[in-house]
Amino acid sequence: MASQTQICNMALIDIGSNAINSIDDGSVEADTCATIWDLLLLEVLEAHTWNFAKKWVSLAEDATYTMVDSAWDYAYSLPADYVRMSRMEDKSYNYEIRGNNLLFTADECNIEYIWKVTDTTTFPSHFVKALVARLRPALYAKLSGKNKGEFDWMNVYIATLDNARMLDGLSDNPTMANKTRHTQATDTWLAART
Numbered sequence: 001m002a003s004q005t006q007i008c009n010m011a012l013i014d015i016g017s018n019a020i021n022s023i024d025d026g027s028v029e030a031d032t033c034a035t036i037w038d039l040l041l042l043e044v045l046e047a048h049t050w051n052f053a054k055k056w057v058s059l060a061e062d063a064t065y066t067m068v069d070s071a072w073d074y075a076y077s078l079p080a081d082y083v084r085m086s087r088m089e090d091k092s093y094n095y096e097i098r099g100n101n102l103l104f105t106a107d108e109c110n111i112e113y114i115w116k117v118t119d120t121t122t123f124p125s126h127f128v129k130a131l132v133a134r135l136r137p138a139l140y141a142k143l144s145g146k147n148k149g150e151f152d153w154m155n156v157y158i159a160t161l162d163n164a165r166m167l168d169g170l171s172d173n174p175t176m177a178n179k180t181r182h183t184q185a186t187d188t189w190l191a192a193r194t
Helices: 004-014 028-046 125-144 148-172 174-180 188-193
Strands: 054-058 074-077 082-088 096-098 101-104 110-115
Touching: 004 028, 004 125, 028 082, 028 125, 125 148
Parallel strands: none
Antiparallel strands: 054 110, 074 101, 082 110, 096 101
16 A cells, blocks of 8 residues: 555645655655654544554553552553554453553453554555545645644545544444445335335
8 A cells, every 4th residue: 555655745745745755855844744643643543443453462460550549450551552442352341541551450451452553555545545634734734834724624634534434434344334225125114205
């Protein structure tokens, strides 16, 4: 799929800026992309439970954590690439996240989480479009020095993100997508109206 430079160039060209040769080519555009890249990538990763960014792990107990709340029995270290929780293996448990630790009551903790994917070639096209759409308003504001168009670009991002979430959700469970489609032959309400 797309490289980091290609993703940045899509956003730069859309806002009328010059394309870059690489993220570290020394141009104002490249420096600006490098400055905002990590933060905005994390923001888009946090915005949805992306299928390509899910990872399961059995957490290790953090023996150095000082427990100050009697509601929890164990503290587990979150992975270094952790972005946000997706789900726990056992859904009946409560937990709390404090800093880089997950506080829990059981002596074993398995979670699915969204991780900081850095290999852009693994990003699906709908995620790339959402990331490009998020880069546009930030690049526009920083490179043009104007905030007026930033609002319009943010509206485009919100719409693009909604579409990307929907497409990602369809790949999560294709049978659910089929269940939500109605035809006159299968929907009694629609059939009654004809």
